Structures are given as structure tokens and as C-alpha cells.
Amino acid sequence: MAKPGLDGHDRGVKVVARAYRDAGFEVIYTGVHQTPDQIVSAAIQEDVDAVGLSCLSGAHLYLFTEVVKLLREKGAGNIKVLVGGIIPEEDVPKLKDAGITDVFLPGTPLGTIIERTEREVGRSA
Amino acid sequence: MKLADKVLEGDIRAAAKLMRAIEDESTSAIDELCAIYPHTGKAYIVGLTGAPGVGKSTLINNLINVFRTKGIKIGVVAVDPTSPFTGGAILGDRVRMQQHGLDEDVFIRSMATRGWMGGLAKATLGMLHVMDAMGKDIIMVETVGVGQSEVEIAKVADTSILVLSPASGDEMQMIKAGIMEIADIFVVNKADRGGAENIAGAIEFMLSMKTYLPGDWRPCTILCEAVYGKGSEQLVTEILKHKDYMTSCGLLERRRKERARLEVNEAIEGSIASFMHQSLENGGEIEKLVDEVAQRSCDPTSAALKIIEQFSKRFHTTQE
Numbered sequence: 001m002a003k004p005g006l007d008g009h010d011r012g013v014k015v016v017a018r019a020y021r022d023a024g025f026e027v028i029y030t031g032v033h034q035t036p037d038q039i040v041s042a043a044i045q046e047d048v049d050a051v052g053l054s055c056l057s058g059a060h061l062y063l064f065t066e067v068v069k070l071l072r073e074k075g076a077g078n079i080k081v082l083v084g085g086i087i088p089e090e091d092v093p094k095l096k097d098a099g100i101t102d103v104f105l106p107g108t109p110l111g112t113i114i115e116r117t118e119r120e121v122g123r124s125a
Numbered sequence: 126m127k128l129a130d131k132v133l134e135g136d137i138r139a140a141a142k143l144m145r146a147i148e149d150e151s152t153s154a155i156d157e158l159c160a161i162y163p164h165t166g167k168a169y170i171v172g173l174t175g176a177p178g179v180g181k182s183t184l185i186n187n188l189i190n191v192f193r194t195k196g197i198k199i200g201v202v203a204v205d206p207t208s209p210f211t212g213g214a215i216l217g218d219r220v221r222m223q224q225h226g227l228d229e230d231v232f233i234r235s236m237a238t239r240g241w242m243g244g245l246a247k248a249t250l251g252m253l254h255v256m257d258a259m260g261k262d263i264i265m266v267e268t269v270g271v272g273q274s275e276v277e278i279a280k281v282a283d284t285s286i287l288v289l290s291p292a293s294g295d296e297m298q299m300i301k302a303g304i305m306e307i308a309d310i311f312v313v314n315k316a317d318r319g320g321a322e323n324i325a326g327a328i329e330f331m332l333s334m335k336t337y338l339p340g341d342w343r344p345c346t347i348l349c350e351a352v353y354g355k356g357s358e359q360l361v362t363e364i365l366k367h368k369d370y371m372t373s374c375g376l377l378e379r380r381r382k383e384r385a386r387l388e389v390n391e392a393i394e395g396s397i398a399s400f401m402h403q404s405l406e407n408g409g410e411i412e413k414l415v416d417e418v419a420q421r422s423c424d425p426t427s428a429a430l431k432i433i434e435q436f437s438k439r440f441h442t443t444q445e
Binding site: 017018020021022023024025026027028029030031034037038041042044045046047074075076 | 137142211220234
């Protein structure tokens with residue numbers, strides 16, 4: 001899980017990371033102020049099933065799609081990208097068209113996030 | 126086998142996939158490891174251990190900086206704990222090292238303990254072999270945050286570093302057995318917080334109780350302020366000094382033989398245990414004995430002996 005761009009609000013991503021932990025996932029958290037390159041490099045070195053991105057700054061369209069693009073360029077297009085944050089509903093189709101697997105809008109219950117993630121990557125151990 | 130060939134060429138994605146196969150104990154990993162193993166044994170292993178929050182990850186980040194200026198290729202294996210309740214984990218060591226994310230000659234891998242005790246994970250040595258085969262010169266292993274008795278790192282690393290903070294206690298803590306005995310180098314991090322000299326003095330007090338003959342390695346204590354990058358150069362110098370010492374006096378070879386012994390023993394125990402559980406669990410024999418032990422009609426040791434007896438009978442029939 002990572003926060004791309006110049007957004008330092010990491011409470012949300014930490015809450016979600018903790019929820020994944022409690023659901024039995026191994027979560028690698030890479031922190032705030034990450035570039036898409038850094039996130040993709042970490043995802044490849046860790047051979048993850050999915051990347052979770054959080055963005056509250058409004059730059060999500062560019063940053064999230066850049067991560068998908070770089071993953072594909074590096075031959076890691078099979079890694080799913082799940083995103084959340086302050087994202088307007090009208091952006092959801094644009095993100096999905098760009099290859100984002102799922103979008104969690106503000107107010108999505110943690111249980112729903114876990115459920116929809118497990119649907120994509122299989123149940124955790 | 127095709128992952129192994131790519132790993133030997135330094136392919137990052139292949140290495141990451143092989144590491145995962147090893148960690149998940151998939152059967153394909155056995156052949157792949159067999160193929161890369163002859164190409165390992167070149168990397169030097171540096172272990173960092175210490176209590177949670179003393180600054181191990183930040184120190185490693187600084188050490189990578191210094192090693193990279195010398196052109197040394199780096200691997201890092203960072204272990205964090207698995208939840209005993211859910212099996213989940215938050216692996217957060219990487220947060221401190223992300224500045225090296227784009228350096229192709231730095232490979233960082235996070236691991237969860239997955240129930241393994243001793244400060245490392247079961248598959249840690251496997252990860253080291255993959256990074257070694259990739260051509261990393263120095264591999265740093267960060268243990269989980271430990272207490273007084275998690276000393277497995279000393280068997281895995283060629284140089285072991287114990288990281289303390291000014292709040293790590295007094296002379297009484299320093300002379301206790303366990304983790305204080307395994308360090309080749311002591312680091313007192315967060316030295317700017319005050320009281321670091323007291324800790325360093327207490328370590329020296331402990332070290333002065335042992336007689337070091339000429340040619341023996343006497344551990345030293347280095348004060349660091351990892352968030353400000355202070356002390357890292359000196360720490361690298363000391364690591365390389367210890368590396369020279371280990372190589373020149375033949376200790377490195379001896380330590381590596383011990384590591385091989387540890388690995389073979391663990392593999393034997395692991396294989397026998399899983400083979401035994403597989404062959405007996407299906408028949409429900411183990412569960413039946415567990416019930417008997419719970420009802421106090423059989424004691425645990427006798428139950429274990431019965432299981433082993435059944436297993437060896439079954440083993441002999443499969444051999445014939």
C-alpha cells in the first residue's frame with residue numbers, strides 16, 4: 001500500500017492497512033510522498049498480488065493511471081491496482097477504463113473493502 | 126527451472142517470484158533453489174537486531190547510502206511480525222528505505238515471521254540465497270523488533286550488529302546473557318536524546334570483563350543519530366573491518382559451515398514433520414491422540430512416541 005504524490009494525509013491508508021492485517025493479509029506499507037516509479041519498483045520486488053493506493057489530494061487520475069501504466073511496462077500488468085481516497089464518483093469509469101481494478105469511494109465500510117479485495121486476489125491465508 | 130536462469134542474470138521480477146515460491150513453500154522452489162545454490166556463497170551477510178523502534182530500518186537506509194557510494198551492490202531482507210490471531214502482518218520497514226527504490230542495485234524484500242520464533246522468518250535463508258545468486262555483494266538482514274533472547278541472527282549473519290537506544294537500561298541489562306552476547310558491533314542510536322554515553326559506558330563495562338587475546342575481535346560501540354545520518358560512515362568502516370577479520374582468521378568459513386549445518390537440520394526437521402503430518406493426519410491418528418491427551422488418558426510425550434512409532438512403521442512399509 002502506498003500514497004502517491006504530495007499528499008501527506010496517511011490516517012486513512014493506515015486504517016485500511018490495519019483492516020487488511022486483521023483480515024489475514026500481509027501488507028507492505030511504503031509510506032507517503034511516493035512516486036509511481038517507487039511504488040511499482042516496490043510492488044515488483046515484493047511480488048505482491050495487488051497494489052493499494054490512497055490519494056486525497058485530487059491528483060488521483062494522473063497518479064493512479066501512471067502506476068497501472070508502469071506496471072504494464074515492466075511486465076507486471078497482472079498485479080491488480082485497488083484505489084481509494086477523495087475520489088468523485090464521475091471519475092470511477094475513467095479509472096476503471098485505465099485499468100484500475102476497483103475504486104473505494106469515501107464512506108466505503110472496511111468490511112466491503114476486504115470483501116471486494118478478496119474477490120479480486122483470493123482469500124488471504 | 127526457468128526462474129533460476131533469470132535470477133542468475135540478475136532479473137528482479139524473476140528473483141521476486143522465486144522468493145515468493147520459497148516463502149510459500151511451493152514444490153517448484155526446490156528445483157529452482159537447487160539450480161541457484163552452486164552460484165551462492167559470495168555475498169557477505171550483515172545482521173541488524175534490536176528492540177522495536179530503536180532505528181534499525183533507518184540505520185539500514187543510511188548504510189545503503191554509504192555502501193552505494195563505494196559501488197557495493199546491496200540486498201536487504203527486513204522481517205516484521207505476523208499476527209498470532211489472524212496470520213496477517215504489516216510490513217513497514219521499507220518505509221524508511223524508499224529513497225533507494227529506484228536503484229537497480231538495491232533489492233529490498235519484506236518478510237513476515239509467519240509464526241517462526243527467534244527474530245527471523247523460516248524462509249529468510251532462502252531469500253539470502255536468491256539475493257546472493259543475483260550478485261548482491263552485501264545483504265543486510267533486519268530482524269523483527271526483539272527482546273533479550275532472540276539470537277538466531279548470530280547464526281545467519283557473518284557480522285551481527287545490536288542496535289540499542291539511550292533508554293536500553295543500565296549495566297545490569299548489559300551483563301545479562303542472550304542478545305548482549307551475540308553482537309560483533311554495538312550501536313547506540315538516537316544518541317542525541319541524551320544518556321547515550323551512559324549506555325556506551327555500560328557496554329564497555331561488560332566488554333571489559335572478558336579477556337581478549339591479541340588477534341581476537343573485541344566488539345566496539347558506535348554512537349549514531351540515524352535520522353540525521355550521523356555515525357553511518359563509522360559503522361560501515363567497522364563492518365568492513367569485521368569482514369576483513371572474519372575472512373583473514375578463517376572464522377567466516379567456520380561460521381558458514383555452521384550455517385549450512387543449521388539449514389540442513391532445519392530442512393530435515395521440516396521435511397520429517399510435514400511428511401509425518403501429511404501421512405498421519407489423513408487417517409485422523411494425530412487428532413485421536415490429541416483427544417486422549419486432552420482427556421488425560423494419555424500424556425503428551427507418550428502420545429508423541431506413539432505417533433513416531435506409527436509413522437516409522439508406515440515409512441518402512443512404503444520403503445518395501
